Amino acid sequence: MDKSTIVCRCEEINIDEIETAIKYGAETFDDIKRLTRCGMGPCQSKNCIGPVNEIIANNTGKQLKDLPLTRMRIPVKPIKMKVLVTDIENSSIASVLAESVDEDGDNR
């Protein structure tokens, strides 16, 4: 395979970029992800986790079975924001301004 072969199709990251991250010191898929955006797109690494771990194994001499998988998060596939709020009345998330001025009055 050519160094310019795309590994992460969502974010268009090629082998060369992944190997550059490994040279910087990255040891896991998630290290590489944060340096290159590989795996940050809509498929959330479902396509690239395998090939990337292979590239890590080839470059570091580690066994494929010893490499950690990526951290999976909600949602498994993209869902609309509104789907999450069907049974929520009020948000309990603090507001930036209220937090600044409410807590101890004006003496903070």
Added chain:
Amino acid sequence: MKKFDVIIIGSGVVGSSIAYHLSEYKEHEILLIDKDFPLSGTSGSTQAWVWVHTKVPSWYGELSLYSAELYPILEKKIGDVEYNRTGGIAPFFNEAEREKAYRLAEKQAEVGIDIKVLTKDEVLEMEPYLSSKIAGATFSKLDGTVNPFRLVELYVKAARKNGVKTSYYNRVLDIVKSGNGYQVKTERGTFLTTKLILAGGPWSKDLGELLGVHIPIKQVRGQIIITEPLQPFLKYTIGGIRQTVNGEVLIGYSKEEVGYDRRTTLDVIQQTAKMAIDFIPALAEANIVRTFAGIRVMPLDELPILGQIPGLPGAFIAAMHSGITLSPIVGTLMAELLTEGETSLDITRYSLSRF
């Protein structure tokens, strides 16, 4: 045993910035250690606002202001960190809060932070996608955002270029006072150093214990939603929401004390989605691609802990919330302190000795 002038424990945004700024003097042999890898902790799980205007008390706002002012210069030196001074809007939904907003503006004006208190119409004219249910907002031109991944990566690259050694995936197991310095025992050997800086973020407490020092901080989990990339439609950084350069919208302002547990939970994500739609109704139709959570460090009085560790000559700490905002000024000041023994801005208010 390998000997260094300075060992920095923690290669997040704060530790990496200190390493870089200290390396600019080219006077010290520096080792930067991390138990994991840069961006695996707090600095890689943030919305990365460079946020100034609601930071109180005003002298803390002032420190944040000076740090924001350093970003354009920093970017010239270490490379493009996507610093974007968008201006920041902190909306309020209740007319009763307007009075408080004016009080905040008055206090912050004393240190040169210019805040406008906007009417609903003014806010909606500036940021048309905000909800018509808001009552108003505070606004400042000083706030913005940065790409945290680029920022930490480039701090480390620039530091290495100046000769800083890095040792990652290397947990510090013990720290022992030794003569004029410290012995730092790690998974990959023991190092001697004259000066030691704890920059472990939420893990600073554990590092302090190795030295027998109590670091009064809490761990606070923040959960964040990321949407699919959308057309650029948010001009400003909104308190709780930002749109990145590539179009994704990040939403979240939750705070939970659950130790080091950084899972995302459906209940808080649902609350965060509600907040998103309350602020920007059109986000109801946006696809969520991912959620994430980070553990933030929160000093008990919420203000940075910075400077020498009392009673331990040569040992220093830099532990703070808002490390992204503060990293340029904190790196600058800590480099001054270690090189010249004093700082150009007075940091005694931030001393660990206040607790």
